[in-house]
Amino acid sequence: MSGRHARPDMNGTGNESDVTTAIPMVAGGSASGSTILQASGVTMQFGGLRALNDVSFGLSEGEIIGLIGPNGAGKTTLFNCLTGLYAPTSGAVSLRGNPMPQDPARVTEQGVARTFQNIRLFPSMTAAENVMVGRHVRMKQSPLSSLLHGPSFRRSEAEAAERTEKLLAFVGLSQFAGELARNLPYGDQRRLEIARALATDPAVLLLDEPTAGMNAQETEATRQLIFAIRDLGISVVVIEHDTKFIFTLCDRVLVLVQGELLVEGSPDEVRGDPRVVEAYLGAPPDEVDAQIHAAEDEGENHR
Amino acid sequence: MLSTLLSQIVNGLVLGSLIGLIALGYTMVYGIIQLINFAHGEVFMVGAYGALAMFTYLLPTFIQQQWYFALPLLLIAGAVVSVGVAVAMERFAYRPLRNAPKLAPLITSLGVSIALQEVIRVFYPGATAAIPFPNIFIPGTWTISVGDGVVPIKYSGILLVVVALVLAYALNMFVERSRMGRAMRATSQDRDVARLMGINPDRVIVLTFALGALLAGIGGVLYGGFYTNINIDIGFQNGIFAFTAAVLGGIGNIRGAVVGGLAIGLIKSLAGQYMPGGSAYDYVWIFVVLIVVLVFRPQGFFGETERVRA
Numbered sequence: 001m002s003g004r005h006a007r008p009d010m011n012g013t014g015n016e017s018d019v020t021t022a023i024p025m026v027a028g029g030s031a032s033g034s035t036i037l038q039a040s041g042v043t044m045q046f047g048g049l050r051a052l053n054d055v056s057f058g059l060s061e062g063e064i065i066g067l068i069g070p071n072g073a074g075k076t077t078l079f080n081c082l083t084g085l086y087a088p089t090s091g092a093v094s095l096r097g098n099p100m101p102q103d104p105a106r107v108t109e110q111g112v113a114r115t116f117q118n119i120r121l122f123p124s125m126t127a128a129e130n131v132m133v134g135r136h137v138r139m140k141q142s143p144l145s146s147l148l149h150g151p152s153f154r155r156s157e158a159e160a161a162e163r164t165e166k167l168l169a170f171v172g173l174s175q176f177a178g179e180l181a182r183n184l185p186y187g188d189q190r191r192l193e194i195a196r197a198l199a200t201d202p203a204v205l206l207l208d209e210p211t212a213g214m215n216a217q218e219t220e221a222t223r224q225l226i227f228a229i230r231d232l233g234i235s236v237v238v239i240e241h242d243t244k245f246i247f248t249l250c251d252r253v254l255v256l257v258q259g260e261l262l263v264e265g266s267p268d269e270v271r272g273d274p275r276v277v278e279a280y281l282g283a284p285p286d287e288v289d290a291q292i293h294a295a296e297d298e299g300e301n302h303r
Numbered sequence: 304m305l306s307t308l309l310s311q312i313v314n315g316l317v318l319g320s321l322i323g324l325i326a327l328g329y330t331m332v333y334g335i336i337q338l339i340n341f342a343h344g345e346v347f348m349v350g351a352y353g354a355l356a357m358f359t360y361l362l363p364t365f366i367q368q369q370w371y372f373a374l375p376l377l378l379i380a381g382a383v384v385s386v387g388v389a390v391a392m393e394r395f396a397y398r399p400l401r402n403a404p405k406l407a408p409l410i411t412s413l414g415v416s417i418a419l420q421e422v423i424r425v426f427y428p429g430a431t432a433a434i435p436f437p438n439i440f441i442p443g444t445w446t447i448s449v450g451d452g453v454v455p456i457k458y459s460g461i462l463l464v465v466v467a468l469v470l471a472y473a474l475n476m477f478v479e480r481s482r483m484g485r486a487m488r489a490t491s492q493d494r495d496v497a498r499l500m501g502i503n504p505d506r507v508i509v510l511t512f513a514l515g516a517l518l519a520g521i522g523g524v525l526y527g528g529f530y531t532n533i534n535i536d537i538g539f540q541n542g543i544f545a546f547t548a549a550v551l552g553g554i555g556n557i558r559g560a561v562v563g564g565l566a567i568g569l570i571k572s573l574a575g576q577y578m579p580g581g582s583a584y585d586y587v588w589i590f591v592v593l594i595v596v597l598v599f600r601p602q603g604f605f606g607e608t609e610r611v612r613a
Binding site for chain 2: 083085103104105106107108109113114116120122123124125129132133134135136137139141143146147149153156157160196200
């Protein structure tokens with residue numbers, strides 16, 4: 001499970017810039033590493049609606065955090081604040097002690113990648129091309145060399161292609177490399193989105209409902225995939241409605257209710273907390289269903 | 304007459320390659336920001352004037368007289384002027400309207416188009432009338448005897464077709480297989496997610512305008528060389544053809560622009576020869592074909608049907 005040593009395997013050739021290998025690694029167990037991502041008092045106000053209220057948490061290296069809460073609790077809004085899509089009304093997000101840039105492109109460059117609740121692949125590009133786009137920030141090509149197909153251009157393309165092949169194999173999609181993303185089965189689209197996010201060499205991966213719409217078998221495969229990602233030394237934050245999934249996956253669970261961090265703790269602590277049961281787990285099943293639909297609508301409008 | 308038919312096909316292919324070259328600019332810009340940039344025809348026109356200005360005012364006589372010195376310099380001058388104009392146009396006219404309703408940049412593009420025409424008319428010496436364009440290639444014509452007559456092929460026409468097809472192929476390779484090409488396609492499909500992949504959409508959009516202008520500027524120089532004179536209306540006329548070609552081929556699609564251009568070139572020359580009314584009605588036939596194609600295939604030859612967003 002000493003995943004950091006497995007990382008060069010995914011790199012292919014070693015001379016690409018790789019954010020995760022550039023991070024000073026802390027010796028010790030996976031969840032006891034230093035804090036990589038820190039949210040401090042994050043508040044997000046939309047007009048009269050306070051979507052997030054003073055949310056603070058830290059993510060350690062190699063840790064898997066689960067983020068649960070009823071719909072409208074602000075989970076996706078928090079992700080948007082963590083990836084520079086939204087500028088928090090107050091409070092701050094920092095990555096390795098540095099303030100998070102307010103530009104999503106630079107956030108990616110700094111090593112934060114995400115997937116979306118409503119899958120957002122590039123539908124008219126192949127699976128392999130989607131992953132290649134993920135390599136964008138880690139590739140260098142001069143305009144002249146790209147037009148003339150010079151040696152540095154061909155080297156950079158070959159490296160990206162090799163890395164793409166490995167990532168597709170890693171998520172189990174090798175056989176679909178040449179398939180248009182929109183033609184992939186739903187579960188495979190979710191895994192492709194993860195491969196694309198991994199292609200940016202993230203130190204932190206944010207997964208927004210990675211098992212939504214999946215059957216039990218696919219869900220289990222996703223769990224194993226997330227463990228494998230953690231073993232690469234990548235810290236993971238997962239939003240999920242499936243609490244059983246969260247409690248068996250995560251090192252730590254945060255419960256967000258009405259924009260506030262209600263409970264934070266190990267899966268066992270959170271599962272037993274009466275406030276959580278009341279606020280979230282206790283909701284009758286049909287109400288939970290209604291909330292899920294509401295969340296999907298919210299996801300469509302989140303820009 | 305076979306020789307007449309073949310001659311018209313040759314004319315059609317030359318004009319079609321040129322239209323295809325301009326259509327690439329329309330189709331790429333539309334693909335990225337869903338804007339029909341009506342000023343793109345003027346980008347083509349200023350390329351021709353830029354090259355002409357350099358030839359007339361900057362080049363010494365001994366370079367003017369040797370096409371192999373003058374041609375590369377003129378192509379570079381045309382490309383530089385067109386790219387400069389297009390990049391400035393994007394930066395100052397369209398970027399401020401990036402989040403405005405789509406009609407605003409569209410109307411702006413018409414304004415930019417008229418402004419560019421008028422700037423050339425007012426400030427370029429002699430631009431109120433057609434100006435002769437220098438020879439940029441081996442002068443003369445290759446004639447092929449076919450049975451009852453001859454098919455003349457100007458050398459500058461061969462140059463135009465070859466350069467246009469090579470550039471279209473290079474552009475297609477760039478868009479399909481390079482980091483920035485993929486970034487362009489990603490931006491056209493989902494700009495927000497492209498940004499999250501570390502792509503800077505503003506840079507991609509400028510690059511798109513610049514690439515389209517590069518092709519248009521080179522097209523302008525080749526046009527001048529083939530048709531031997533230029534005037535300020537060439538941008539408007541050929542721009543309308545090129546826009547039509549892009550729609551016919553499937554707007555947003557690179558192969559479509561080239562095929563659409565060739566189709567329109569051929570329709571224009573063949574209809575001008577064989578249809579009633581002759582060349583006075585060749586425009587009519589172009590738009591008749593456009594309408595018929597769009598009735599049966601609204602997305603054009605190569606266009607995608609409604610995209611399914613996952």
